[in-house]
Amino acid sequence: MRTIYVIGIGAGDPELLTLKAIRALERADAVIALDKGDAKSDLLALREHIVHAHAPDLPIVTVQDPPRDRNPEHYAAEVRRWHAERARLLADAIRKHTNDSAAFLVWGDPSLYDSTLRIIERMQRHEGLECTVEVIPGVTAIQLLTAEHKMLLNRIGEDIHVTTARNLAKASPKDRRNCVVMLDGGAGWLDGPTHNTYMWWGAYLGTEHQVLREGFITEIGEEVAALKQQLREQHGWIMDIYLLRELDEATPENKPT
Numbered sequence: 001m002r003t004i005y006v007i008g009i010g011a012g013d014p015e016l017l018t019l020k021a022i023r024a025l026e027r028a029d030a031v032i033a034l035d036k037g038d039a040k041s042d043l044l045a046l047r048e049h050i051v052h053a054h055a056p057d058l059p060i061v062t063v064q065d066p067p068r069d070r071n072p073e074h075y076a077a078e079v080r081r082w083h084a085e086r087a088r089l090l091a092d093a094i095r096k097h098t099n100d101s102a103a104f105l106v107w108g109d110p111s112l113y114d115s116t117l118r119i120i121e122r123m124q125r126h127e128g129l130e131c132t133v134e135v136i137p138g139v140t141a142i143q144l145l146t147a148e149h150k151m152l153l154n155r156i157g158e159d160i161h162v163t164t165a166r167n168l169a170k171a172s173p174k175d176r177r178n179c180v181v182m183l184d185g186g187a188g189w190l191d192g193p194t195h196n197t198y199m200w201w202g203a204y205l206g207t208e209h210q211v212l213r214e215g216f217i218t219e220i221g222e223e224v225a226a227l228k229q230q231l232r233e234q235h236g237w238i239m240d241i242y243l244l245r246e247l248d249e250a251t252p253e254n255k256p257t
């Protein structure tokens, strides 16, 4: 039976690959990668760089991501169809190009806003792919954000809320006290801040383009929105993440930790 290694490769810096991840790369017959044909060529190049740095002879098999209707009449049905087609193509590639093991490289960690494990489950259930799965954890974008800002995610004993920009509007005031926001196509921090909302923001973390900003939304919110737009135009893509924290009126010096 094949082994599928699902390898978290860290969220930007190739040096964040773990020893365990390197060992798995050395054992795999091939890396199977979905080619999403998007503008994130820096990211694709980075993946190739990682593979070649640690396992120079390991083949990378790319599978063209099947087309998807972005404005379907039935959204959920279209996503299901698209996922099924993806699973079929990937299972075919695994059968054709590997004997004992295949590796999927996952940006950051496989447990955080990533569909690789879901696709593999689908390949096992619906495509008859017999395999055991080994997950190798990776350093997430959240950890890069806190490390680069040299900060803690929470103050003593507080909860941490992790969400997407789409869901931020639904976050309760309690959730917004320490709120990590990912997958923001715009400038979600501008929706509903108070005059006490502080933000630690990071884009292209761990890469040569990394940019950091921090401050009260009322002071830096618009400027960071303009900067994000400018960076996106400059590089053709952007990935950013931020922590929003409601500072206490009485103890604003509570800011960093």
Ligand SMILES: C[S@@+](CC[C@H](N)C(=O)[O-])C[C@H]1O[C@@H](n2cnc3c(N)ncnc32)[C@H](O)[C@@H]1O
Pocket (backbone or CB within 6 Å): 011, 012, 106, 107, 108, 109, 110, 111, 112, 113, 114, 139, 140, 141, 142, 181, 182, 183, 184, 202, 203, 204, 205, 206, 207, 239, 240, 241
């Ligand atoms: C599909 S999620 C994948 C998260 C990934 N599995 C992880 O563990 O970090 C992509 C989101 O992660 C965040 N992200 C990932 N890498 C990043 C980076 N290098 N710099 C800033 N944000 C990043 C962004 O919020 C982006 O929209």
